[in-house]
Amino acid sequence: MDQRDHQLLAFRGGAIGDILPQSSKEEIFQNQTLRPILKLQNELFLESFINYINKSKSDFYSFSTEKKMTFIDNAIHKDIKFRNALKGMVMGLFTIEEFRDYIQNSSSLNKRMMNLLIERLKDQVQLLIKREE
Template sequence: MEARDNTVLELRGEILGTINQQSSIEEVFQNRTLRPILKLQNDLFVQVFINYAVKQKNVFFSLNPEKKLAYIENVIQRDIKFRNSLKGMVIAFFTLEEYAEYIQNSSNLNKRMMNMLIERLKNQIQLIDITP
């Protein structure tokens, strides 16, 4: 399993964000693990969201900009199956050690993960806004 962990860490690249002695365990996990994974998987997240929006009868594409932002947040917060799919796309890039750390505090880490993903998608609304 060491080979897999090394490959995963190599794919993800460097730590994103600041880690110092005052950083909480969750903040360290966020910057060491979650941010690099979200960056690595970014293009896939955008395509997955576009596919989701299309399968929901293209409603998203007819909304005004403010409602599009609310739609992104609402869908990720309320559609459990979709949210779990997104979580799986992140967890798949955990090392075994990170997974052990994650399961100790999964509730708070899931909140951080989804909030960062929501913000990431909102910041890329131009890419999502292309009607398929």
């Protein structure tokens, strides 16, 4: 493991969530890699989503809570460019070994990554406040 990987792991912190003997490889990756990165990058994700709202010219801030939740889902599931930008914010903090593990099962791990991120944004919808452009 090189210096970059050691620094990344120290910077991100340890696993979040239980890792049990019966945990699947995807579950282990989720708790050891994805959750710590999502926690670390939280402020960036919020700022990025606020920028997305502003660029979309939607009236997000006047939406009902239910409609805001749907907007978050649609933004991440349907806007491939935005989703890829979010994935890049996560993948940039992978170690080399984690990246190698990721590419072995990227489809399933992408699904987990985006679902965790959607839930994170939904849980913090009250922090999504309008900023002047």
